[in-house]
Amino acid sequence: MHQFWATFAGCLLLILLVLAADWQLTARARRQTDDKLTEQQEAAMLPILLDQVPTPLVRVQGTRPSALNRAARQLFGTDDQILPAPPELLSPDSPQVRIEGRLWRIDRVQAPGSSLSVVALIDIEAVERVAEARAASDMIETLGHELLNGLAPIVSLAESAEQAMQRPDTRDRLLPEILGTLARRTDGLMRFTTAYRALARLPNPAPAPTDLHQLAEDLARLFHLQWGGRVALSVEVKAEGPALLDRDQLTQAIWALMNNGAEAAISGASPAAVQLAFSANATGLTISVQDSGPGVAPDLRDRIFRPFFTTKEGGSGIGLSLARQIARAQGGELSLQPAMPTTFRLRLPPTPATA
Structure with a gap:
């Protein structure tokens, strides 16, 4: 009897071991199947996710x-x-x-x-629209900051002038100095406000047939009056017939680019020079302004067109921003080319007068 129970216990243990091994093999196979299904599901999901990416x-x-x-x-x-x-x-x-x-x-x-x-x-x-929205926010913040900074000393100077008027012993000595400082600060605030108004209230363009050769001659004449003897200018016009554009606004944009180029050229190591080029054909009008300056630092390339951003002492930060706004108002674009020498390129779409 004892031998029977021993044999029975041995068989039961063997059955349990076989069942345990079978369960383990089944669980391992199930895990491998699940892993394979997961890989297949991930592979199937990848094209679906890729298809939803908004970037082409x-x-x-x-x-x-x-x-x-x-x-x-x-x-x-x-x-x-x-x-x-x-x-x-x-x-x-x-x-x-x-x-x-x-x-x-x-x-x-x-x-x-x-x-x-x-x-x-x-x-x-x-991307530029996002940057411009950020720039608009920065512009509003800058405007408020500048106006407050400008008005605070004006109020203080006005109070000092009023006090000086009431004291005959100091009136003749202090009043002219106070009024002179007040006039200079008021003039600085006026210049800032005028620059902001020019940027914020650009009128709609009024296109008219424009002789590009004559436009180039006028700009060259202005440039020689402003920079003659300090910065060399070369002008090239490859165009036949008139172009349909707002001459006044475009002159303002190009003039801002030429002045910017002249200032950069003077700060460079090479002989200061600016090149102005016009090219008109069936694809539209291209205006390039190139300078011999040291170039724009990589970390500033995305910021130079923002309103009120400037690296120049006493600069308003309006010129390049206004030039780009003028280009876009006429259906074009203004960009800084990636290679040296520094070249700003203003492109306008084809018009009946340039096609």
Whole structure:
């Protein structure tokens, strides 16, 4: 009897061991299946998530670009291959591409040792609108700060003048000094307010046929009066016939660029020089202002067009901001080119007079 129970216990233990091993193998298989399902689910989710990314993504294999997500398909109007292929997408050195009249920055990731790359297209105008909204907030804050800083000493000086008037022993000595300081501070505040008004109240452009050769001659004459003997100026005009534009506003924009270039050229090590170039054809009007200055620091390139931002002592920070506003009011754009020498390029779209 004892031997029977021993045999029974041994069989039961063996059965339990077999069941435990089977359970362990089943659990391991289930985990492997679950892991495989998770990997499959992740692989299936990746294209879905990629398709929802608002940034257009393009796959470039050799000379064949194709849309990777919905944003790219909408931008290029295709479900797969992009035809015709913009040359900028195929060139690994192109920083920008213009599509449907809008400028896009190219951020490229190249697969090592392969002709495959993935391109992300960043809407430069959208980025600039965000920067401009931030600049508008900064402008309001700056305006309030400047006005308060300007009014506080004026109030204090006015009170001092009133007190001096009541004291004959100090009136003749202190009053002229107080009034002179008051006049200078008031004049500085007036200049600041005038600059702000010019930026905030730019009138709508009034385009009219304009002779670009004559416009260039007028600007050169003004430049020689202002900078003659200190900064050399060269002018080039490649245009036939008149251009339809607001001459007064465009003159103001170009003049701001030329003055900015002259100031930068004087601060450089090379002989001070500015170059003004006009080029008009079927694609529109391009105006370039180049200077021999030291260039714009990389960390300042995105800030120089902000209202009231300046690196110059006594500068108002209005010129470049106003120039860009004038360009955009006429349907164009003003940009700082990425390479040296420093070149500002103002582009205006084609018009009946320039086409």
